[in-house]
Amino acid sequence: MQNISGEAGDPEVLMDNSLLVKSAIEDFEEKMVAKFVDEMALVYIIGAFSAGKSRLVRELLRSYNLAHLLPISSQDRQSALPLEITYSDKACLKQIDIKNTTEVELKEYPSRQAQKNYDSQRHCLRLEVPESALSLGDVSLISAEEGLKRLVMKDMPGWNSGDSFVSENPLTSGLVHDNNLSLVYVVRANGVDGQDDVDRLKAVFVAAEDGEAYFYNNVNVVVVVTRCDDVAEFEGIRTRVTEKMDRLVKEAELEDEFNLTVLCVDFGKESEKRDHSVFIADFWQAILKPIEADNGSSRGASASLAKQVAHWKPEWDIRSKLASSLQLLRAAKTSIEGFKKEGEFILHLNSTRLMGLSVEQKRKKIAVAWKKQAGEWQHSSEAVKSLTLAKDHPLALWWNEHYWLRGLSLKLQKVDRLFAKMEETVAAFPEKEVELQGFFTDKMEIAYVEARGSLFSSFYWVGEALENRLKGEGQDKVVATLLSLSIIDAKYSDYRNLFDVVEGKK
C-alpha cells in the first residue's frame, strides 16, 4: 500500500528528527486507515463443485503466504460453509455466527468434517487479508454513507454439475446476494458448452431483472473459465461463453443492463506455482468495473486518505491553528530583525545621552529605547499551548509532540530567552561609566546570533513555504503538503546535525 511516508524498507539510516516525523506520520496513517464503515460491496463466486472457485481464491491470495488460512481446493468436495474474503490490515481467519454476530479466530482452515458441524445458513468463515483490491476507498455504494468501503467476495459451496436447479429462489439458495457489486461465475473449459449451469444462471438474471438482486451500475458478470490449457482456444471459448450468456440475458430481458468479462486461465497443478499476475490484475479490474468511474481518481490508500481529510469535522480543521502558528513565526522574525538594527542593539542611544542620570534613570531610558526598537515580545508558551490539537485528532502525535509544535516551540523559546536575557542585561546596566554599544554587544551578541540562526533554520522555511502555497487550499492539500515538508525538514536537519558533529561544531 502506498503511504505518505512512502519509504518502508528505505535502506537509509534514519536519525532522530526523521524517526520522530516518520513514526508520527505512521501513527496518523494508522488512525486514518482504520475508518472502514460497515457497508460492503458483495461479489459472490459461484459455479459447480470442482469448477475451481476455491482455487481461484487461493491464486488471488497466494502472494500473501497464508496457505494454512486459505480454502482447501481439491478433487474432493471441500467447502461446506461459505467463505467471505475481505480486507483488513492484518491477515486472519474467523468463523462467524451470523445470528449472534459472534466470531472466533481460527488458526487454520477447517476441514470439511469440521465445517459440517455448523449450519451453513447460520455460520460462515471470514478470511481477512491486506489485499488492496479489497479496500475500495470512499466509493459511494447504495447508501450515501461516507467512509472507506470493503469488498467482500464469497466463495459459495458449489453445486453438483448435472443437478437440476429446483429452488425457486436464487437468493436463498446462495447464488446471488440482494445487493451486489459483481458476480463471478467459475466454469471448467470443458463445461462451457454444457447445459448444467444454465438454469441457475438464468435464475440469477431473472432475480436481477426483478430487482430482487440489486447490482450497482449494471449486472456485472465475470466468467472465469478454468483449465484452459491451450491458449489457441481462448478466443473460441470467449466467443462461445459470450453467446451463451447473451442468450440467457436476453431471455431474462436484462440485455441493456448487462456487462460481461470472460477470463480464460489454466491454474495448473498447485505445486507448479505458476505466475498468474496478469490474470489476477485483469480479474480485479473486471470485478471493480461498476465503480470504476467513481473510483478512477479516488482509488488507492492515499487518495482515499485525502478524501477523508477533506471531510474532517469542523473541529478538526487545522488551518486556523496553522495560520496562527505561521503568525507566531512571522512575529518572531520581526522581533529578531528589530533586535539588532544597523549593527546595534540600542540604536539612537549612546553613553553621552545617559550622562548625569542615576543608574535607575539610565536603565529606564535604555529599556524604553530598546522596546521602541525591538517591539513587545510575548512569552511564547501560552500561545503555543493554545495551538494544541485534541488528543483524538488523527494528527495529534505529529502536531503536538513529534513535529509541528515541537519545532515551533523550540524556535520561539530561543526568542523568549533572547528577550529575557536582554531584560536582565538592561536591568544590570552598571553604575560606572561604560560605553553603551560595547556593553550590549559584549553581553548579547552570542545569544543573538544563536537565536537568529536557530529561528532561520529549515523549520522556518517550511513555514514560509506553507504561507505562500496554502492560501485558500483545501485541508487535504494542506495536510499532504505539511507532512511531506516535515519529512524533508526532518531529514535535512538530521543531516545538518550530523554534519555539525563531524565538523566539531557540536
Ligand SMILES: Nc1nc2c(ncn2[C@@H]2O[C@H](COP(=O)(O)OP(=O)(O)O)[C@@H](O)[C@H]2O)c(=O)[nH]1
Ligand atoms: N490443472 C488445473 N487444475 C485446476 C484448475 N482450476 C482448478 N483446478 C483444480 O481442480 C480441483 C477443484 O478445484 P476447487 O477450487 O476445489 O473447486 P471448487 O469446488 O469450485 O471450489 C482442485 O484440485 C484444483 O486445484 C485449473 O485451471 N487447472
Ligand SMILES: [Mg+2]
Ligand atoms: Mg470450493
